Amino acid sequence: MAISKIKFWMCVLVVGLLTAAPLHAQNYKKLDSILKVATNEIYSKPDHVIKVGGKVVEQSGDNVDYKIKGYKLISDAYSAKRDYEKSVEYLIKSSELLPLSNDKLLKINIINKTGIQYHQLKVYDKSIQYLDQAEQLIAEYPYKDSIHMELGKNYVVRGFIYKEKLSCAIAVTYIDRGIAELMKVKDKSESATKMSIAIYNKGNCYLLMKNNKLALENFVQAAEIAREANAKSLEAFALKGSAKVFTLEGKNTEAVVALNKALNLSSDVDDLILNQEIYRGLAENYLALNQLDKFKVYQLKFVATQKLIKNTERISVSESIGDKESELKTKKAELSTKFYYLLLILLLLLILIVLFFYVIIKRKRKEIETIKSQIYLLQNQKSKDA
Known part of the structure; x- marks a missing residue:
């Protein structure tokens, strides 16, 4: 009877293990689908995408990779709304989890995103630093067909920085290199918004170079790509560019x-x-x-x-x-507490040292008194003998 019960529970355990894996796989497949749809809605429904990102984080369970993807999605949506403070907040959350991930492509994605974020904040030196780091990881990545998107974004953002720091002629060269990589991405729906942004900024470069014809051609192309991707804000920006011409x-x-x-x-x-x-x-x-x-x-x-x-x-x-002041107050309180603890430790240490020397001195005095007594006794003994 006992053996049959053991067999029964072993069967239950095996069935549980066999069904758990497919359920997890099914859940992650669903999350992949949600992430893909939401990514394509960043420039048309950013507020909706923020909510979706929150749900992805909740439903990711113990899977660190999906938590990172969820936080990054929220960060991207806040970037689309130009709320860079919030965008950085969620990018930091994704970056903090990055050491726990073994997904090399995801690490490239987050480091690239950090470079893009610093560009948006106009901290160009930091941006280049992260873009260089991402480019190095891209070069080391073995599956070259999987990195066209990341390499494309990397080159395009470099182009944006060089437009500000160097010249539009250099910027266009890098933007073109980025576009060439983005065109190699198999799923065009994934690269469409990036292509629209790149071509729109290329149009702005031609506008600064006083080449209205090429500027208009790029703005029109950027608007068409954004329209196909249902990226309303990007299409609006491209139309604004055309209007400028x-x-x-x-x-x-x-x-x-x-x-x-x-x-x-x-x-x-x-x-x-x-x-x-x-x-x-x-x-x-x-x-x-x-x-x-x-x-x-x-x-x-x-x-x-x-x-x-x-x-x-x-x-x-x-x-x-306000946040900085609050942070400084907290740090000040922490430092004060640490200072008082250190002071207490030093005081206790000083007392122990004093006690130690007091005991040593007292012992030595006792030894000296004992020696004196022995000498005195010896002298008395000698006197009696004499």
Whole structure:
């Protein structure tokens, strides 16, 4: 009877182990699907993507890799909203878990993302440092077909930095190298938004180089790719770029049409910087067309949005200062506690040293007294003998 019970529970254990693995695999497959869909929605539904990222973290269980992916997804969505403070917060969470992961490609992804984040914060030296680190890991990665996306992003971001620090001619070279790598990515839906961003920024370079024809060609191409990927904010940025070319060439009506399309797309994205630029463009072009009523409407919207951005930045700075002050107070309290503990330890050590020497001195005195007594006795003995 006992043997049959043991066999029964062994069967239950084996069945449990056999079914647990497929259930885990099924759950991770579901998470992969969620991550893929959400990644494609970053530039159209960033707030929704943040919620999805939170769910991925919750559902990842003990799997560190999916936790990292979930935090990175949230970070990317906050980047799309230009909330870089929050983006950094979740990037740090993913980076802290990175030493626990054995996924080399994921490590490349996070290090690359850190380089991109520093570029967004305009800390270019740090950005290059992380991009170099990622590029080194990419070179060492054995499966070359898997790193086109990461290498493409790496080159493109370098191009953005060189645009600011060196020249647009150098920037275009690196952006083109990045685009060439992104074009090798098999799943075009994964690389589409990166391609749109790269080509849009290439358009900006040509605009700075006063090559309006090539600038417009790149803006149009960036808008088409973003439209296919349903990346509303990216399409709006590309349309704004086209409008800039039209404005420079005196085609104010065409500029207004492009900007109104961009405004319609940006309404779902809540990007204050984008809205500010669209309102500015509409105000300038309506003024040029002598449509003063519309000029006043968009000029007021531009000023209001500009104030809102400044207030948001001020609040962010105040919160940052508040956090720093709180952090300093905490550190000060910790240092004070450590100082008092150290002082107490030193005091106890001093007391022990004093006691030690007191005991030694007392013992030596006792020994001296004993020797003196012995000498005295010996002298008395000698006197009696004499």
